[in-house]
Amino acid sequence: MSSAEQLRAWDKNAVAEVVEYRGETTIVVPRELLRATAARCRDEASMQFNLLTDATCLDRHPYEPRFEVVYQLVCISRREKLRLKVRLSGKDPVIDSLVPVWPGANWLEREIFDLFGIHFNGHPDLRRIVLPDDWEGYPLRRDYPVEGYRDIPVMPLGFVKTSI
Amino acid sequence: MTTVETAVGQAKTMVLNMGPQHPSTHGVLRILLELDGETVVKAVPDCGYLHTGIEKSCEDKTYSQAITLTDRMDYLNPLGNNLVYCMAVEKLLNLEVPKRAQYIRVMMVELQRISSHLVWLGTHAIDLGAMTVFLYCFREREEILKIFEMFAGQRMMTSYIRIGGVALQPPAGWRQAIERFLKYMPSRVDEYETLLTENRIWMGRTKNIGVISSEDAIALSMTGPTIRAAGVAYDNRKLFPYSSYDEFEFDVPTRTDSDCFGRYMIRVAEMRESLKIVRQALDKITDEGAIKADAPGIVPPQREKMKTEMEALIYHFKIFTEGFSPPAGEAFVTVESPRGELGCFIASDGSPKPLRVHFRSPSFINLQALPKLVEGQLISDVIACIGTIDIVLGEVDR
Numbered sequence: 001m002s003s004a005e006q007l008r009a010w011d012k013n014a015v016a017e018v019v020e021y022r023g024e025t026t027i028v029v030p031r032e033l034l035r036a037t038a039a040r041c042r043d044e045a046s047m048q049f050n051l052l053t054d055a056t057c058l059d060r061h062p063y064e065p066r067f068e069v070v071y072q073l074v075c076i077s078r079r080e081k082l083r084l085k086v087r088l089s090g091k092d093p094v095i096d097s098l099v100p101v102w103p104g105a106n107w108l109e110r111e112i113f114d115l116f117g118i119h120f121n122g123h124p125d126l127r128r129i130v131l132p133d134d135w136e137g138y139p140l141r142r143d144y145p146v147e148g149y150r151d152i153p154v155m156p157l158g159f160v161k162t163s164i
Numbered sequence: 165m166t167t168v169e170t171a172v173g174q175a176k177t178m179v180l181n182m183g184p185q186h187p188s189t190h191g192v193l194r195i196l197l198e199l200d201g202e203t204v205v206k207a208v209p210d211c212g213y214l215h216t217g218i219e220k221s222c223e224d225k226t227y228s229q230a231i232t233l234t235d236r237m238d239y240l241n242p243l244g245n246n247l248v249y250c251m252a253v254e255k256l257l258n259l260e261v262p263k264r265a266q267y268i269r270v271m272m273v274e275l276q277r278i279s280s281h282l283v284w285l286g287t288h289a290i291d292l293g294a295m296t297v298f299l300y301c302f303r304e305r306e307e308i309l310k311i312f313e314m315f316a317g318q319r320m321m322t323s324y325i326r327i328g329g330v331a332l333q334p335p336a337g338w339r340q341a342i343e344r345f346l347k348y349m350p351s352r353v354d355e356y357e358t359l360l361t362e363n364r365i366w367m368g369r370t371k372n373i374g375v376i377s378s379e380d381a382i383a384l385s386m387t388g389p390t391i392r393a394a395g396v397a398y399d400n401r402k403l404f405p406y407s408s409y410d411e412f413e414f415d416v417p418t419r420t421d422s423d424c425f426g427r428y429m430i431r432v433a434e435m436r437e438s439l440k441i442v443r444q445a446l447d448k449i450t451d452e453g454a455i456k457a458d459a460p461g462i463v464p465p466q467r468e469k470m471k472t473e474m475e476a477l478i479y480h481f482k483i484f485t486e487g488f489s490p491p492a493g494e495a496f497v498t499v500e501s502p503r504g505e506l507g508c509f510i511a512s513d514g515s516p517k518p519l520r521v522h523f524r525s526p527s528f529i530n531l532q533a534l535p536k537l538v539e540g541q542l543i544s545d546v547i548a549c550i551g552t553i554d555i556v557l558g559e560v561d562r
Binding site: 021022024026050051052053054056058059060070072076079081083102103104105106107108111115128129130131132139140142144146 | 211212215217219220221223224255256258382383384385386387396398403404493494495496498505507509511513519520522524528529531532561562
């Protein structure tokens with residue numbers, strides 16, 4: 001039985017969608033059930049996804065739901081990978097933190113908070129991590145310009161800024 | 165520097181600011197240490213001094229343009245970064261890389277692993293007061309960088325691994341150069357060991373320092389030599405083989421002591437295993453053969469064809485102006501870098517530029533275990549612990 005089927009058997013609402021692409025399984029989980037589903041993935045004897053390798057976010061601006069928070073899990077003993085995904089609207093980017101399940105999520109979620117402005121409920125230490133504390137805006141959002149909002153030096157005469 | 169009155173009793177603790185300009189923080193890492201005498205009560209790492217926004221820059225470039233940016237993340241492992249990025253793009257494109265290119269990739273990445281461990285060993289030893297090892301390690305690293313220069317024309321930021329294969333055919337005389345390196349390197353590794361392994365000062369500074377249990381290491385998402393020293397045989401080359409690693413014979417060294425000394429022994433053993441892999445790769449790489457996938461529109465055509473054939477010229481023009489567009493989807497690829505599991509997550513929306521590129525950098529994630537390693541230890545052990553996590557700040561901050 002695949003992980004998605006096992007999760008469905010446990011709670012029929014836990015799996016909103018299953019995406020198989022290039023041999024990778026992505027399970028889309030409703031926001032309310034993320035923490036319970038993650039704990040289930042870690043603790044259930046037939047799944048044992050004990051290592052959280054990565055957490056990140058992607059921004060599909062201007063489409064809604066805009067944000068997708070992605071968690072990459074690994075089961076070391078069965079050599080299996082799984083991706084959990086939660087879709088979040090741009091108006092209310094709040095999600096439950098996974099630090100109670102994996103302490104290693106701490107910095108990963110701080111990084112997402114720092115660069116995307118997603119708030120994690122129940123995170124013990126939600127501060128900016130790579131940017132200064134007084135930085136305005138969230139640089140990895142798609143509506144944040146690559147050059148930033150700071151003054152761009154004026155190009156000398158004869159130079160024209162081009163883009164491909 | 166400030167002093168703070170603790171709530172419990174009359175004991176006074178002191179907050180010490182270590183870094184960002186401190187030689188043993190290996191870059192620009194700042195750690196706030198709360199000290200009770202010489203004992204660390206609390207440690208709070210503070211990073212971000214080297215944040216360059218590589219992930220954001222990647223979104224503004226075509227897929228092939230972003231390769232040069234990846235070199236600059238983990239500057240001790242540029243080829244590994246190229247590899248993980250290119251493999252992620254190849255997965256999105258469903259592109260098969262020729263066997264010969266896969267072997268060349270393996271050989272280069274393993275040489276890179278040795279050179280990265282050499283820098284680690286040298287700088288870690290100098291942090292703990294052993295000057296000589298540093299000079300010896302850099303002597304051998306220089307030889308590896310010369311090999312890279314032969315292959316790619318560059319010593320460090322090679323960008324040698326490209327989407328669909330590698331950039332250039334191996335140069336004339338490459339086999340002899342690597343043979344020569346393989347001949348003397350094993351005895352050099354023995355030499356480092358005679359200097360350190362049974363050295364009383366070295367053992368005093370590393371044994372039983374920075375111990376972490378395997379459960380804690382997994383819970384904190386640690387990977388690489390740190391988790392293998394804790395007894396977990398987690399190595400992407402074995403668990404999730406990529407780039408034909410399943411055709412190579414090598415061991416994954418593990419230990420159970422899980423202290424700074426154990427991590428040192430793991431890295432030394434890994435250098436020996438890497439030499440074994442390079443030797444096997446040398447035998448597998450044929451003298452003739454393709455180094456790039458046959459994928460017009462993705463892999464740039466040969467210079468000669470571009471000058472003589474109409475179609476090749478059009479492809480060349482298209483690749484370097486517009487780029488290519490992988491189908492919409494997501495791919496997450498992990499490789500074993502010298503520091504641990506290096507991952508690349510790419511999301512494509514079907515346009516010539518990626519929607520999102522994210523790197524799972526092992527230094528960043530291993531660094532968050534630093535407080536766990538140092539709290540309760542002496543301040544001098546902080547230096548040993550930072551050293552054995554083996555962080556590269558360019559990769560921590562990206």
